[in-house]
Amino acid sequence: MATTYDKIATTTLGSAAASITFSSIAASWTDLRLVLVASVDTYSPGWIRFNSDSGNNYSFTNLDGNGSYASSSQYSLYSKIVAGKRSLQISSNWTFYTLDIFSYTGSTYKTSLLSESADVNGYGDASVQVNLWQSTSAITSINLLLSGTANYAAGTTATLYGIKAA
Amino acid sequence: MASTYALVSSQTLASSAASVTFSAIPSTYTDLVLKMSTRVNAAQGVDNLWLTFNGVSGTSYSSTWLYAPTTSPTSSSQTSDAYIRLTAATVADNAIANLFSNDEIYIPSYVASQYKPISSSTAPEANNANNNRLVNAGLFSSTAAISSINITSQAGGSFMVYSSFYLYGISNA
Numbered sequence: 373m374a375t376t377y378d379k380i381a382t383t384t385l386g387s388a389a390a391s392i393t394f395s396s397i398a399a400s401w402t403d404l405r406l407v408l409v410a411s412v413d414t415y416s417p418g419w420i421r422f423n424s425d426s427g428n429n430y431s432f433t434n435l436d437g438n439g440s441y442a443s444s445s446q447y448s449l450y451s452k453i454v455a456g457k458r459s460l461q462i463s464s465n466w467t468f469y470t471l472d473i474f475s476y477t478g479s480t481y482k483t484s485l486l487s488e489s490a491d492v493n494g495y496g497d498a499s500v501q502v503n504l505w506q507s508t509s510a511i512t513s514i515n516l517l518l519s520g521t522a523n524y525a526a527g528t529t530a531t532l533y534g535i536k537a538a
Numbered sequence: 539m540a541s542t543y544a545l546v547s548s549q550t551l552a553s554s555a556a557s558v559t560f561s562a563i564p565s566t567y568t569d570l571v572l573k574m575s576t577r578v579n580a581a582q583g584v585d586n587l588w589l590t591f592n593g594v595s596g597t598s599y600s601s602t603w604l605y606a607p608t609t610s611p612t613s614s615s616q617t618s619d620a621y622i623r624l625t626a627a628t629v630a631d632n633a634i635a636n637l638f639s640n641d642e643i644y645i646p647s648y649v650a651s652q653y654k655p656i657s658s659s660t661a662p663e664a665n666n667a668n669n670n671r672l673v674n675a676g677l678f679s680s681t682a683a684i685s686s687i688n689i690t691s692q693a694g695g696s697f698m699v700y701s702s703f704y705l706y707g708i709s710n711a
Contacts, residue, residue, distance in 0.1 A: 377543035382710040407569065407710075409646045409655065437604025437613025437673070444611075468646050468655040468675075489602075489657035489675030493617050496602025498657070498675040529647060531568070531710040533542065 375536070380404075382531040388413055388523035392516040394532045399477040399510055401534030406471040406514060408530045410460050416522035418455035420471065421515040422482065422505050426451050429506045432486075436499035452517065453503045456488035460518075464525070465492040471503075476511040546570070546705040554579065554696040560705050561686040563648075567707030570645040572687065575638040575702045580630040580695030584662050587628050588621035588692055589643070589676070591654070591684045595620045598679045606671040621690075622676035627660040628691065631698065637664060638701065649683040 378401070383392050397404070410418065421430075428449040435444045436457040445457065460467045469488040476482060486501040505511075516530060544567070547560055563570070578585050590599070597618040603625050604613050616623055628639045639662035648654060656676035663671075678684070687705070691697070 375541070377708075379542050379710050407646060435604065435606075435611065437602065437611070439602040439613055439615030442604055442606075442611040442613040464652065466653065466655045468644075468657055470644065470657075487657060487659065487673065489655060489673070491600050491602045491615070491655065491675040491677040493600035493677055493679055496600065496615055496675050496677070498602050498604045498613070498673045500604075500659075500673055527650075527652065529710075533708075 378534045380532045380534050382529065384529045385524055385526050387526050390518060390523050392524060392530045393513060395513040397512050397514070397532070402475065402537035403535040404473040404476050404511070405533040405535060406473070406530065407533070408516065409466055409468050410528045411464055411466055411525040412460045412462055412518060412522050413525055414520070414522040415459040415462060416518040416520060418460050419517040419519065420453040420455055421517065422507070422511045423509060423513050424515060425507060430504065432501055432503040434499055434501040436497065439496050455486055456497065456499050456501065458497045461490050461492060466490065473511060479508045481506050481508065482511060542709055544707050546707045548702070548704045550702040551697055551699055554698050556696050557688055557690040558697060558703050559686060559688045563685050563687070565649040565683055566709070568647065568710045569708040570648050570684070571706040571708060572643040573704045573706070574641040574689070576628040576641070577638045577698045577701055578628050578630055578691040578693065578695035579698055580691060580693035581632055582630045582693060584626045584664065585628050585630045585695065586626060586692035587624040588690045589624060590621045590688045591678050592680070592682060592686055594680060600677045601674060603672055603674040622656055622678065624658055624660060624674055626662060626672055629662045629664060630693070630695065633664045645684065651681045654678040654680065654684060
C-alpha cells in the first residue's frame with residue numbers, strides 16, 4: 373500500500389525558544405497537517421505565518437467555547453493567523469492544536485482549518501477556526517511565533533505531516 | 539521506513555456491548571487517534587460518551603466543550619471528574635434507523651510523562667431536533683503513559699451491533 377501520510381519534520385524543544393520554523397517544505401504532498409503540543413513561559417497567543425509573509429494577507433473566523441459561553445469572531449487583514457481565541461497555556465499546562473492546510477502548493481489562495489483544545493481542570497478552551505492566506509505562492513515554510521518576549525517552553529513538540537492524494 | 543499512520547487495533551461489534559476497551563496499547567507511537575461510529579440502545583436522541591484511561595476513575599479528568607445543537611451554540615465544562623465527557627457524541631436508538639455517529643478523538647504525546655491533553659470532534663446528525671456538533675478539550679491529569687482506553691455510554695446503554703472503533707497510532711520518529 374502506498375504511503376499517504378508522512379512525517380516531514382518534527383521539533384521537540386530542549387530549551388525555551390521564541391519561535392519554531394519548518395522550512396524548505398517540499399512540494400511532494402497534497403495537504404499538510406501541523407500538530408502542536410505547546411506550553412509557553414508567558415501568556416501569549418500562538419501566531420502562524422506562511423513563507424515569512426508579514427503583510428496584511430491573513431484572515432480567520434473562530435468559533436470558541438470557554439466552558440461558560442460560546443462565541444464567534446472574525447478578523448480580516450491581519451499580519452498573521454492567531455491560532456485560537458485565547459493565549460497558549462503556561463506552567464507545564466498544554467495547549468494542543470492541529471492545523472490542516474489544504475492544497476498548499478496550489479496557485480489559489482490557501483485555506484486551512486485549525487482545531488484547538490486546552491483544558492487545565494479549572495478552566496479550558498475548545499475552538500475551531502477557518503483561516504485564509506491570500507497568496508498564490510506554494511507554502512514552503514511555516515513560522516510558529518509568539519507575541520512580545522514569550523517563549524515556547526521546553527518539551528513543546530511540533531510535527532509537520534504531509535498527506536498525499538495521489 | 540516505519541509506517542507513520544498505522545492501525546493499532548479495531549473492533550466492529552457483532553453483538554451489543556456495554557463498553558469497549560482497547561488494552562495493551564504499545565508505546566511505539568507518538569500520538570493516538572480513535573475513530574468511532576456508534577449507536578447505543580438508550581432512549582434519547584443522542585447520548586454522551588465517557589472516556590477513561592488505564593482503568594483510572596477518581597477525579598483525574600476534566601472537560602471543556604463547545605456544543606452546537608439546532609439552537610445557539612453553547613459551552614460548558616466539568617472539572618475533577620471521573621471521566622472525559624464526550625457530550626452528545628453518539629446516536630441513541632430512538633433516532634432514525636441506520637444512523638450512527640461520527641467521532642474522532644486525538645490524543646497527542648500519550649507516552650510523555652506529562653498531563654495528557656485530549657481533543658475530540660463529534661457529529662451525530664440525526665435529521666431531527668437532536669442534531670449536534672461538538673468539539674471537546676479534555677485533560678487526563680496523569681503523567682503515566684496511556685496503555686488502555688475505555689469507552690462507555692453515560693445513559694448506561696450498550697453499543698449496538700455494527701458500532702465500530704478504530705485506534706490508530708501516529709509516529710513522528
